[in-house]
Amino acid sequence: MVRQPALVTPKTRRVSAPGDWVAPTAGWRTDVAVADMPKDAAYQLDNFFPESNRVRARYGSNIFASMLGATVQTIIPYSGATNKLFASAGSQIFDITSGGIAASVVSGQIGARWSVQQYTNSAGSFLRLVNGLDTPLLYDGSTWATTAITGTGLTASNLSVVVAYRSRLWFIEKNTAKIWYLATDAVSGAATAFPCGGSMKYGAVLVAMGVWTIPVSTGVEQCLVLMSSEGEILVYQGSDPSTASGFSLLGTFKVGRPLGQDRCMINVGADLAIMTTDGIVPITKAVQLDRGATDLGSITAKIAPTWLQTVADAGVTSDQWQLTAFPRRRMAIVNLPAAYGPYQYVMNTETGGWCRFVGLSSTCWGAWNDRLFFGAANGNVYEAEVGSNDAGNPIDALMVGAWQRFGDSISPKFETLIGATVQAGASTNFYLGVSADYQVTVPQALLALAAAVRPFTWDVSLWDQAYWPGTTVSTKFASSNAIGVALAPTVRAQISGDSTSISEAGVIGGTVLYQKGTPI
Numbered sequence: 001m002v003r004q005p006a007l008v009t010p011k012t013r014r015v016s017a018p019g020d021w022v023a024p025t026a027g028w029r030t031d032v033a034v035a036d037m038p039k040d041a042a043y044q045l046d047n048f049f050p051e052s053n054r055v056r057a058r059y060g061s062n063i064f065a066s067m068l069g070a071t072v073q074t075i076i077p078y079s080g081a082t083n084k085l086f087a088s089a090g091s092q093i094f095d096i097t098s099g100g101i102a103a104s105v106v107s108g109q110i111g112a113r114w115s116v117q118q119y120t121n122s123a124g125s126f127l128r129l130v131n132g133l134d135t136p137l138l139y140d141g142s143t144w145a146t147t148a149i150t151g152t153g154l155t156a157s158n159l160s161v162v163v164a165y166r167s168r169l170w171f172i173e174k175n176t177a178k179i180w181y182l183a184t185d186a187v188s189g190a191a192t193a194f195p196c197g198g199s200m201k202y203g204a205v206l207v208a209m210g211v212w213t214i215p216v217s218t219g220v221e222q223c224l225v226l227m228s229s230e231g232e233i234l235v236y237q238g239s240d241p242s243t244a245s246g247f248s249l250l251g252t253f254k255v256g257r258p259l260g261q262d263r264c265m266i267n268v269g270a271d272l273a274i275m276t277t278d279g280i281v282p283i284t285k286a287v288q289l290d291r292g293a294t295d296l297g298s299i300t301a302k303i304a305p306t307w308l309q310t311v312a313d314a315g316v317t318s319d320q321w322q323l324t325a326f327p328r329r330r331m332a333i334v335n336l337p338a339a340y341g342p343y344q345y346v347m348n349t350e351t352g353g354w355c356r357f358v359g360l361s362s363t364c365w366g367a368w369n370d371r372l373f374f375g376a377a378n379g380n381v382y383e384a385e386v387g388s389n390d391a392g393n394p395i396d397a398l399m400v401g402a403w404q405r406f407g408d409s410i411s412p413k414f415e416t417l418i419g420a421t422v423q424a425g426a427s428t429n430f431y432l433g434v435s436a437d438y439q440v441t442v443p444q445a446l447l448a449l450a451a452a453v454r455p456f457t458w459d460v461s462l463w464d465q466a467y468w469p470g471t472t473v474s475t476k477f478a479s480s481n482a483i484g485v486a487l488a489p490t491v492r493a494q495i496s497g498d499s500t501s502i503s504e505a506g507v508i509g510g511t512v513l514y515q516k517g518t519p520i
Contacts, residue, residue, distance in 0.1 A: 016416055016513040019406040021489045023055045023507045024399065027353025030306040031295075034438055035486065037402035042355075043488055044440060047397035048507070049331070049346065050353035054423070057397035057493045057505035058346075058357055060387035063380050064373060065096035072375025073112040073319075075366025080125035080141040085368045087381050088112040093137075093144070096381055106144050109134045113319055115262050117162040119169060121185040128187055132160030132174035138187060151180055151191040161262045163209045165224045166239035172206045172226075172262075179206065179226065181241060194241045196226060196234060199249050204230035208262045212283050213270035223250065225272055225283060227264070231257045233274070233286060255286050255294065259311070260321030266332070268325070268349065275323040275334065277311050279304060299332075299347065303354050307345075314340035324365040325349070326372045329385055335362055338377060359390055388427045388497025395496070399507060400440055401489040406514075408485075413514040415482040420491055421475045423506035427497025430476055430505070434512055436484025442492065475510070487512060 024042030027050040034043060042048075048055040070090030078084040085097045091109045094102035111133035119126050127139040135157050138147040149156045149171075160174035169187060171180045177197035182189060196206065208227040212235065213220050226234040233253045240246030256278030258264040264275040272283045278294040285297025295301045314321075318337035325332050327349075334345040342361040347354050360382075362374035372384040382391065389395060406413065415434045422430055435441045489512065493505035 016515050017406070019404065019487070019512045019514060020509070021401055021404065021512065022509040023050075024401050025050050025052060025055065025351065025353060027302065027348065027351070028355050029302050031302050031304050034403055035405075039402050039404065041402045042399060043403060044398060044400040045355040046358045046399075047356075047395060048399045048493070049329075049355050050348050050351065051330075052348075052351055054506045054508050055355075055399060056423070056507070057395060057428075057495055059385045059502050060389045060395055060495070060497075060499065061360060061374075061382045061384045061391060062387050062499045063391055064099045064383040065094070065102045065381040066100070066379070068092075068094055068102050068375075068379040068381070070112070070379055071363055071377045072379065072381055073364055074114045074116065075364055075368070075373050075375055075381070076114065076116050076127065076129070077118075077366055077368035078125075078127050078139060078141070079118060082141065083369055084141075085373070086139075087375055088114055089375070089379060102381075106137065115161045117164050117169065119164050119187055121187065123187075126187045128162050128169055130159040130162050130171060132158060136162075147188040149180075149182070149188055149191050151193060153193070154180065154191060161207070161209050163211065163224075165211050166222055168239070170209065170224065172209055175205050177204075177206055177228070179209070192241070194247075199234055199252060200228060200232055201252060202228065202230045202232045202254065204228040204232070208258055208264050208274075210265040210272050210274075211267065212272040220270065225265075227258050227274065229257065231255045231276055231291075233283070235283075235287070251287065253287050254291050255281055256291065257316055259316060260323065261319060263319075263322040263324075266323050266325050268332070273299060273323065273332070275321065277308075277316055279307050280323065280332075280334070299352070300345075300354075302352065303345065310336065310340070310345075320363050322365055324367070326367050326385070328367075328370045329372070331372075333357075333365055335365055335374075338363060359393075359396070360384065386502075387499040388425070388495050388501060388503040389499060392499075394494050397493040397495070397505060398442060399489075399491045400435055401491075403438060403486040403488045405486050408516065410485065410519040412483055412485055412517040412519075413487055414517055415480050415484075415487055415512055415514045417477055417513040418480055418489060418510065419475055419477045419512075420489070420510035421473065421508040422491075423473050423504045423508070424493075425495070425497070425503030425505065427495055427503035428505040429494045429496075431492040431494070432476065432478040432480075433490045433492075434480045434482040435488045435490045436482040437486055440488075441482070441490060473508075483517075487514065 026040040028045040029041040068089035076086035093106035111131040129137040159171040161172035180191040238247035256276030279298035279300035322335040344357040497503040
């Protein structure tokens with residue numbers, strides 16, 4: 001006798017249908033219609049960082065150095081025979097290499113927001129610091145000094161930005177369209193002026209400077225990039241401004257106004273990324289596109305509507321805007337002004353996926369010895385991406401995945417169960433649920449922490465929750481009673497461990513079970 005499959009009848013028909021979902025490894029998206037999101041996108045991704053094969057909750061932050069006595073405005077790393085870490089606050093610079101209570105090494109300064117450049121020549125490795133207010137500082141690995149920079153008509157304390165380019169140190173003189181440069185391999189001494197105003201089509205003053213590496217027929221060549229307060233970019237080629245053939249203007253280009261003044265630029269490989277009111281634009285795209293087409297080439301294209309709204313809300317004048325990189329974790333970090341809230345927009349530099357960090361009240365950032373640090377208004381310096389809490393407070397992470405209709409855009413779905421494959425450390429609890437019809441539903445404890453940040457606002461409600469502690473990869477389930485045509489997996493992780501070890505909270509994917517209703 002040959003066995004036959006059972007006939008499907010009203011009594012044997014499966015009641016609940018499964019719908020698979022994947023972790024939003026493509027990151028936070030606000031540039032697409034919420035009703036047509038890619039499956040690997042997130043509607044909201046707070047304190048979850050998108051990696052190539054999962055999203056994982058960011059790690060914790062601990063007080064590293066304390067008692068700086070004022071708002072920390074600059075993290076200052078030094079690499080030499082002995083690596084050192086400094087931070088500036090108020091009128092002082094502190095040695096915080098060993099952590100703990102900070103030790104003052106420089107005092108009597110007017111400003112604490114320094115432009116910093118490391119430079120190495122035959123005499124050793126140096127730090128050159130300028131801030132547009134104080135006499136420039138020089139650190140040689142053991143001693144801080146006010147080694148002179150002189151020039152005809154130059155007041156050294158007016159030098160506000162410093163960059164190393166083609167074996168020279170270059171400076172911007174604040175509130176001018178003029179740059180200065182030292183002799184080859186010099187870190188102090190006589191400086192020579194180079195006026196740029198005649199090449200600037202939109203007026204304004206120079207505020208930022210960086211280095212861009214471009215391919216040429218013989219290999220690669222560095223170019224000096226200047227940026228004005230109106231978003232005009234000037235690109236110069238060559239290394240010897242004393243001769244017309246040794247230093248020339250390649251071109252000028254227009255983008256949005258810079259955010260964060262001199263802290264609007266970071267090098268990404270050979271490219272140079274520039275943070276503007278229109279978005280973060282690689283210079284390779286800025287020289288090709290009209291300003292009105294910024295999103296066609298910007299790094300922030302996936303969150304473009306939110307970026308524009310954030311700039312409108314936070315304003316452009318704060319000097320706490322900062323773009324920084326943390327290569328060890330593949331992160332590019334945008335610090336938002338403290339007045340806007342304790343937020344950072346963070347991108348995976350390998351995948352281009354974005355997320356938002358919540359709860360880190362920071363005023364400046366810096367990396368040193370493959371470690372990440374940020375300063376705060378309370379006079380402390382914190383180390384980030386360490387431990388399983390935020391200075392003793394739990395870490396809350398929220399993921400709202402892509403809205404899905406599972407092949408049916410008419411019928412309501414009665415969601416009964418959600419399953420998630422997760423990686424959970426010993427100090428991690430997961431809470432699972434489902435949001436319905438573009439209304440985010442989150443646990444009550446998270447409402448004040450992570451309301452959706454979009455150009456528009458959705459209602460927020462509560463949902464039933466279940467949680468499990470865990471230590472390894474496993475699949476967890478929770479019942480739910482969401483009803484809607486479109487559903488989105490919603491996962492919250494709460495991490496509350498110690499300050500020395502990491503408790504993982506990774507999300508890989510999962511399934512929802514739902515019953516299909518009759519179209520209304």
